[in-house]
Amino acid sequence: MARAPVPLNALRAFEASARHLSFTRAADELCVTQAAVSHQIKALEARLGVTLFRRSNRGLLLTDEGMALAPTLIDSFGAIDRLFDRFDTGGVAEVLTVSAVGTFAVGALLERLPAFRAACPGIDLRLLTNNNQVDLVAEGLDYAIRFGDGAWHGVAADVICPAPLTPLCAPVVARTLREPGDLLRTTLLRSYRSQDWPAWFAAAGLEVGALHGPLFDSSLVMVQAAMLGNGVALAPAAMFRRELDSGRIVQPFAIEAAVDSYWLTRLKSRPTGRAMQQFRRWLLDEFARERGDESK
Structure with missing residues (x-):
């Protein structure tokens, strides 16, 4: 024999009461009386055969069964409310x-x-x-x-x-760099793309062998390291305009490698x-x- 469906109003009353831990505040939110909320909770408890709330000196508390039910209903009604908010603001995004x-x-x-x-x-x-x-x-x-x-x-x-990639470094480091070859005597900060620094040196007219230096998987972190004076990063200047404009980092050479x-x-x-x-x-x-x- 099929079980009777759980009334939506009872679920809504329980969800609001579980969030507020108060029948009175739930009633205010739902624009009904406190007695109506209490009646819906009792009907839901009778339908499920469990007790969902208990009273203590601290007020209303959820039972274990109530705590098991509350998160799913709070998430579900929250999703419904957010959906209707989208309609209120001009349609579903x-x-x-x-x-x-x-x-x-x-x-x-x-x-x-x-x-x-x-x-x-x-x-x-x-x-x-x-x-x-x-x-x-x-x-x-x-x-x-x-x-x-x-x-x-x-x-x-x-x-x-x-x-295009270009060297970027702190002003104090830039003062030690007079020509591209000077970079070979400083710490080169590298990405996982091993071809980048050789491509830049080729654009500068220099041939280089194996290069060494700290390796980064993020240009953001690499340039942060450069700003702290830890070496010279190779990165797209266009992505660091704010840092360049503020003077926190400088571009010591105009040469760029279109990689x-x-x-x-x-x-x-x-x-x-x-x-x-x-x-x-x-x-x-x-x-x-x-x-x-x-x-x-």
Whole structure:
């Protein structure tokens, strides 16, 4: 024999009472009387065959059964309330999950988020960060922004902007550097991309052998180390404009190595919904305008 369904009003009364640990405050929230809340709780206890609350000198307490039930109902009703809040603010926002290499997120994307929200108010952006090693499938991502040559297997990639690399260091370190070769006598801070420093030295007209120095998996951390005087980092100056403008870090040489770019990537097999299309269009247009390129 099928069991009778649990009344929704009783669940709502219990959820509010469990949050407030008060029938009176629950009644105020639900715009009913305290007696009505108490009646709903008793009906729910009768339906479940358990006691959900007990009274003590400290007031209303949840029983073990009540504590087992409360988290699920609080989460569920909270999700429903948030959903209706979206309708109240103009409709249900479409969730978009984007992972970005930390350097790009901090150096370029965060300052543009107000413009994105203004241009695409119907998108609920979830922004994650990565160290350029990302799994679009396992992490359930719509897009990943990463640094490289754009050649990732099974991935569609749109170039966002070039990111030429240049030495960056603290002013006190820069005073010891008169020509590019002086870098070989200081501490070089390196990323996991072993080709970057050799590419910069080649752009400076120097051939180098094996290079040594601390290794970092994040350009953000590497440049922080450089600002503390721990050596010279090689990073895209465009991502550290605030630090350069403040004088916390300097670019000792104008030479840049055009190695790779930042790319917006997605799985080729992933359908592009409205939110994905809007984000792609906004992001590429934003950087195209800065380059004076209206072809995007």
